[in-house]
Amino acid sequence: MRRAPLASALEAIVGRDAVVDRPEALSVYDCDGYTLERSAPEIVVLPGTPEEVAAVVRCLAASKTPFVPRGAGTGLSGGTLPVGAPVMICTSRLTRIETIDVPNRRAHVQAGVVNAAITRAVEAHGLLYAPDPSSQPACTIGGNVAENSGGPHTLKYGVTTNHVLGVELVLPTGEVVELGGPVEDRPGYDLIGLTVGSEGTFGIVTRAWVRLVRAPEAVRTLLAVFGTVEAASEAVSDVIAAGVVPAALEMMDQLIIAAVEDAFHVGLPLDAGAVLLVELDGPAAGLDDELDRVTAVCRDAGAREVRVARDDTERALLWKARKRAFGAVGRLARNYCTQDGVVPRTRVPDILRRITAAAERYQLRIGNVFHAGDGNIHPILLFDERDADEVSRVLAAGREILEACVALGGSVTGEHGIGVEKIGQMPLLFSPDDLAAMQAIRGVFDPERRANPHKIFPDALVCVETRAPRRQVPL
Ligand SMILES: Cc1cc2nc3c(=O)[nH]c(=O)nc-3n(C[C@H](O)[C@H](O)[C@H](O)COP(=O)(O)OP(=O)(O)OC[C@H]3O[C@@H](n4cnc5c(N)ncnc54)[C@H](O)[C@@H]3O)c2cc1C
Numbered sequence: 001m002r003r004a005p006l007a008s009a010l011e012a013i014v015g016r017d018a019v020v021d022r023p024e025a026l027s028v029y030d031c032d033g034y035t036l037e038r039s040a041p042e043i044v045v046l047p048g049t050p051e052e053v054a055a056v057v058r059c060l061a062a063s064k065t066p067f068v069p070r071g072a073g074t075g076l077s078g079g080t081l082p083v084g085a086p087v088m089i090c091t092s093r094l095t096r097i098e099t100i101d102v103p104n105r106r107a108h109v110q111a112g113v114v115n116a117a118i119t120r121a122v123e124a125h126g127l128l129y130a131p132d133p134s135s136q137p138a139c140t141i142g143g144n145v146a147e148n149s150g151g152p153h154t155l156k157y158g159v160t161t162n163h164v165l166g167v168e169l170v171l172p173t174g175e176v177v178e179l180g181g182p183v184e185d186r187p188g189y190d191l192i193g194l195t196v197g198s199e200g201t202f203g204i205v206t207r208a209w210v211r212l213v214r215a216p217e218a219v220r221t222l223l224a225v226f227g228t229v230e231a232a233s234e235a236v237s238d239v240i241a242a243g244v245v246p247a248a249l250e251m252m253d254q255l256i257i258a259a260v261e262d263a264f265h266v267g268l269p270l271d272a273g274a275v276l277l278v279e280l281d282g283p284a285a286g287l288d289d290e291l292d293r294v295t296a297v298c299r300d301a302g303a304r305e306v307r308v309a310r311d312d313t314e315r316a317l318l319w320k321a322r323k324r325a326f327g328a329v330g331r332l333a334r335n336y337c338t339q340d341g342v343v344p345r346t347r348v349p350d351i352l353r354r355i356t357a358a359a360e361r362y363q364l365r366i367g368n369v370f371h372a373g374d375g376n377i378h379p380i381l382l383f384d385e386r387d388a389d390e391v392s393r394v395l396a397a398g399r400e401i402l403e404a405c406v407a408l409g410g411s412v413t414g415e416h417g418i419g420v421e422k423i424g425q426m427p428l429l430f431s432p433d434d435l436a437a438m439q440a441i442r443g444v445f446d447p448e449r450r451a452n453p454h455k456i457f458p459d460a461l462v463c464v465e466t467r468a469p470r471r472q473v474p475l
Pocket of ligand 1: 111140146149415
């Protein structure tokens with residue numbers, strides 16, 4: 001079958017198999033991890049090299065065609081939804097780690113490199129790539145840069161922006177620019193800081209220089225078991241107040257424990273109200289003292305049991321339970337929507353109370369698995385997409401929870417980005433002047449608004465209330 005002229009032009013750049021335009025194949029790309037809204041692009045193009053990405057973008061620029069970048073599609077705010085962008089550019093073939101510079105602790109990687117692959121490639125040298133989103137076996141560095149992703153260990157190590165030294169960016173004109181580079185502390189404006197977290201609205205990141213950190217000499221991992229969520233969340237503040245900064249401090253509540261236990265049989269106590277997973281790392285000397293302090297703090301806060309992982313196998317099992325918790329939730333309901341908000345750490349007990357109240361008021365089941373040490377909550381709202389009334393209650397409860405985060409001094413996203421999902425909440429945090437200033441900055445990179453259009457900022461096309469599951473986004 002003959003292809004449409006644009007698909008043919010793209011095929012001439014990347015080859016026949018790297019252009020997808022059959023409807024049944026396109027449906028694979030109709031959503032990311034945010035499944036409440038779906039819309040397939042008209043064409044998906046999969047360049048094999050960064051240079052092909054630039055050529056593809058130049059081709060699109062010639063016809064002023066908007067496009068949406070996509071990595072692995074694990075995003076949770078609908079950032080890859082092709083709203084007003086008929087072409088999706090997918091980086092999944094850009095998987096080369098081009099340089100590993102052990103003495104200078106940095107690596108140069110293509111955008112489609114999977115997060116966990118970097119650590120695998122450098123661990124023999126005693127190094128690791130610190131940002132560790134729970135999706136790290138699948139998500140790409142390009143996606144991490146776009147979302148400024150975090151993870152359990154970012155409590156101590158910082159988020160993506162703290163680990164990116166430079167990026168190669170294909171601007172929407174197809175021009176390739178280098179922002180930053182392998183060298184630390186460049187003078188001038190921090191354009192990398194601007195680009196990290198820009199959700200694909202500046203163009204497509206094709207390569208990144210990332211920092212590598214030394215793997216800790218020793219690690220201690222413990223699981224503290226609490227009767228109630230309140231007691232566990234009080235313990236979170238108490239641990240930090242005791243002067244300890246754990247590498248990770250994560251919480252799972254009863255609903256999540258049940259799902260995880262059913263899936264992985266880790267031995268989590270099914271009658272617990274909540275568990276805290278605490279990891280300490282650093283020089284071996286003194287680490288056991290820290291462990292004793294954290295154990296004592298947890299017991300004082302009401303932990304009925306504190307288990308310390310005896311070896312790497314037990315530690316890995318605990319982390320498997322935590323990092324795969326989202327997947328395990330699939331056992332609880334046909335659909336779920338993960339929210340992402342932030343509150344000051346000391347307000348974690350307050351926001352959890354508000355989530356419980358919202359669950360009762362909207363008659364929903366809501367589980368919590370989150371980066372408690374960062375105050376970064378992830379309530380998981382369970383639903384069945386065939387039940388329109390339940391979907392509308394999920395949306396209302398989600399909105400209410402985010403509003404509560406802001407009211408408590410926090411933010412509407414900790415790490416999943418705004419995408420399409422949270423556009424309506426941007427005015428909760430920013431004045432019209434703030435938003436106009438951000439749009440002006442965006443205009444420097446993308447004056448025609450063709451790179452991932454209709455994301456982050458409120459505008460007419462996406463300010464439609466989501467009322468039903470699988471709403472087709474207007475193209
Ligand atoms: C089970 C699960 C657990 C998760 N856990 C975490 C977590 O702990 N922490 C966390 O922060 N997130 C988490 N996420 C969310 C998600 O994995 C991250 O946002 C991740 O960075 C997305 O990467 P991706 O490659 O899948 O990007 P995609 O989903 O493909 O894209 C995400 C956004 O980035 C843009 N984009 C992608 N590639 C590029 C590029 N090369 N250049 C420019 N823009 C680009 C897209 O347009 C889109 O706006 C989780 C998701 C799932 C499903």
